[in-house]
Amino acid sequence: xxxxxxxxxxxxxxxxQIILSLGKNLLLKGPTGSGKTRLAEDLTGELxxxxxxxxxxxxxxxxxxxxxxxxxxxEGRQEITFIDGPVIRAMKEGAMxxxxxxxxxxxxxxxILNAALDYRRTITNPLTGDTIVADEGFNVIAAxxxxxxxxxxxxxxxxxRFNVIEIGYVSKESLREVLNSQSIQKDASLIESIxxxxxxxxxxxxxxxxxxxxxxxxxLIDLADLSTKMPIGRACYRAIIDKLDSEQEKKxxxxxxxxxxxx
Ligand SMILES: Nc1ncnc2c1ncn2[C@@H]1O[C@H](COP(=O)(O)OP(=O)(O)OP(=O)(O)O)[C@@H](O)[C@H]1O
Numbered sequence: 001x002x003x004x005x006x007x008x009x010x011x012x013x014x015x016x017q018i019i020l021s022l023g024k025n026l027l028l029k030g031p032t033g034s035g036k037t038r039l040a041e042d043l044t045g046e047l048x049x050x051x052x053x054x055x056x057x058x059x060x061x062x063x064x065x066x067x068x069x070x071x072x073x074x075e076g077r078q079e080i081t082f083i084d085g086p087v088i089r090a091m092k093e094g095a096m097x098x099x100x101x102x103x104x105x106x107x108x109x110x111x112i113l114n115a116a117l118d119y120r121r122t123i124t125n126p127l128t129g130d131t132i133v134a135d136e137g138f139n140v141i142a143a144x145x146x147x148x149x150x151x152x153x154x155x156x157x158x159x160x161r162f163n164v165i166e167i168g169y170v171s172k173e174s175l176r177e178v179l180n181s182q183s184i185q186k187d188a189s190l191i192e193s194i195x196x197x198x199x200x201x202x203x204x205x206x207x208x209x210x211x212x213x214x215x216x217x218x219x220l221i222d223l224a225d226l227s228t229k230m231p232i233g234r235a236c237y238r239a240i241i242d243k244l245d246s247e248q249e250k251k252x253x254x255x256x257x258x259x260x261x262x263x
Contacts, residue, residue, distance in 0.1 A: 006051045006178050007041040007172035018143075025117055025140040027102070027159070030164045030167030033218030036143040037100065037169070044096040049137065051096040056105035059194035062112060066125050078149055082128050083086055091116060091123065094137025101153045102142040110158055115163040116140075145210070170217060178217055182190040184225035190232070201240075204256065210249045214240055233263035 005013065019026045022044060028036040044051040054060060067085035071078050090097035102110070109216040123136040141160060144154065170178065172195045179191050201215035213219070219240050226235035236257045241250050257263060 003038070003182055005035050005042045005056075006033070006170070006174050007182075008166070008174045009168065012086070012165055012167060013039065013073035014044075016165055017046075019165075020047065020139050020141075021135075023139070025142070025162045027164045028141065028143045028162055028167060029146055029182050030050045030143075031216055032145050033213065033216030034167045035170075035217060036167060037098070040096070040098050040141045040143065043141065044098075044139075047137075047139070049098070049139070050090075050093060050094045051098050052090040053098040053100060054086050055100045056103075056110075057101045059107050060109055062109060062126065065112065066123070066127060069127065082125075085114065087116065088122065088132055090123065091134035091138050093120075094135030097138070097140045097141075099140065099142040101145060102158070103144045103152050107155060110155065110184050114157065115160070116183075117158070118226035169215065172199055173197070175217065175220065179221065183221050185224035185228050190227060191224065193232075193260055194220060194227075197223075197256065200256040200260065201253070204252055209246070209252050211246075214244060214249065214253060219243070231263075233257065236261070236263075 003024075007149045016026055016028075016039065028039060030036055041051065053193060055063060065085055065087045067083050067088055069080055069082050073079070078154050084092065086096060089095065101194065112126070113123070115121075117140060118132065121132055121138060123134075124131045124144070147235065163231035175195045179185065179194065185191060185192070198215060198220055201210065204210045204214055205215050223232075223235050226239055230238075241253050241257075244253070245252050
């Protein structure tokens with residue numbers, strides 16, 4: 001069974017499809033592990049496109065966006081050629097460009113993309129002097145992690161070029177479906193308890209007791225998987241509790257886990 005983005009809020013996927021079909025840029029906002037990359041992959045696959053990704057959390061620079069010059073040998077002669085980077089390849093091919101953690105990029109780097117992201121759909125490559133006009137099918141999805149230490153607000157001119165969809169917490173029913181399709185845990189009653197535990201975590205997050213990453217879908221898939229091989233209590237530590245720094249948060253989650261799983 002193909003793994004799909006699942007969410008009780010159908011407007012998330014529906015509106016994302018509309019935004020892309022209008023040739024507009026889409027910004028997905030949500031906590032870590034909330035399915036932003038999964039959704040971007042699904043949308044790209046449905047459009048039958050290739051996806052080129054950039055992760056801005058690693059030191060992204062102009063070369064990692066646009067490409068670099070290299071020396072190639074042609075019939076014994078040295079030639080300087082330019083190897084296109086993800087932005088230029090996506091533009092030329094009319095593919096999807098996925099810019100992950102866009103708010104983590106150094107502020108001086110991304111303005112180079114401004115003309116590619118607005119109605120001009122062009123870029124002048126400062127490394128070659130070439131101007132590239134994007135193919136009609138060129139689409140852009142960016143993602144931003146909210147509630148994450150070290151995130152910076154996005155530059156206003158850049159933000160203005162996107163249409164924003166927030167990915168909120170999944171419902172109990174959607175999480176059950178995600179676990180049934182993506183976890184190796186097949187015990188229906190344990191999956192049910194994990195979805196109840198998720199609801200407790202979401203409530204604690206909304207009350208400000210714990211941070212958002214504690215209740216991420218990614219962590220809950222880990223919890224379900226680990227619980228096939230070790231007691232659920234230890235799985236809670238490995239998948240959720242020990243990822244956190246705050247003793248207070250750890251204690252709050254431990255209490256909820258004890259109540260839910262009777263550890
Ligand atoms: N709503 C969802 N539907 C289906 N799968 C999901 C959903 N949310 C999370 N997942 C699963 O959880 C894992 C993490 O998802 P993903 O990588 O898409 O999150 P992300 O928001 O891009 O995280 P990050 O911001 O850390 O990159 C994946 O295995 C994905 O399949």
